[in-house]
Amino acid sequence: MGRSPCCDKAAVKRGPWSEEEDARLRSYIEQHGGAVAGGWMALPRKAGLRRCGKSCRLRWLNYLRPGVRHGGFSPEEDRAICALYAAVGSRWSLIAAYLPGRTDNAVKNYWNTRLKKKLLSVSFEGEPCNAVGRNAAPPVASPMAPWTALPYTCYGGGGGVDQMRVVGAGGGTTDNVIASTNSAAVVSQPADASYSSEPMAAATELDEIFRSMGTTGGEHSDLSQSSTETETSWYQYRQHAGESVLQQHLEMPYLYW
DNA sequence: AAACACAACAACCGCCCCGTG
């Protein structure tokens, strides 16, 4: 005996939303000042939509909601996603909280279709990848495995980041170069922290993650040739930088790609 | 021009968490 379905699948429409449906949903939510009185499950009936409440919620949050941005991700966003993925893994809502105008679904899709491939390619090609596993597990089934739950540092050379390095928990000399790329340098820009619903909550959670790992950063050995590298982990940075987390985080050199 | 392959993104599915009665 499983749980009852959230809606009658035979009675609801599925697939792409029409303009009329979008208009109905938008109109209903705007009429109610952005609130969904009675919950999402009751919304379709009240709004005259033959859709599942969950579908309405998804459509609103990922597409219709004011401030949602569509289209290309900037290099800054690329770096932020990679950094945060390395820190917290596939917690897309947490990652999205740091990217103004981006939704968890969009970030997830972007990662799965583009960034992951990009990073896999630099993990398996090129010399620096050979350093993977110097002191840790080699990139077996999932080269992404070492990324999850480990803070990492990007080392920016003259033309952008040339190495991405996992910092061993607890510092020491256990850091490993996990990827390398020569993509062009980019200029960081302040993020619009006003969009994200709970950036500070997300920052606090990240703090806790790093704190629980005992990571202090800045204690690993130096493999970089760059004179502009910054060996600052998220946690170390947060210890010194105060509370304007989101904006300054995105300006940190360790996010350079 | 047609067929095919691939990329990108929207949407769905099902599980889990948490508030509430």
Add this chain to the structure above:
DNA sequence: TCACGGGGCGGTTGTTGTGTT
């Protein structure tokens, strides 16, 4: 304390657009 249901989330699939042969 516990069952229930709504909401949130991550994984996956489906659809559409674009490039290539």
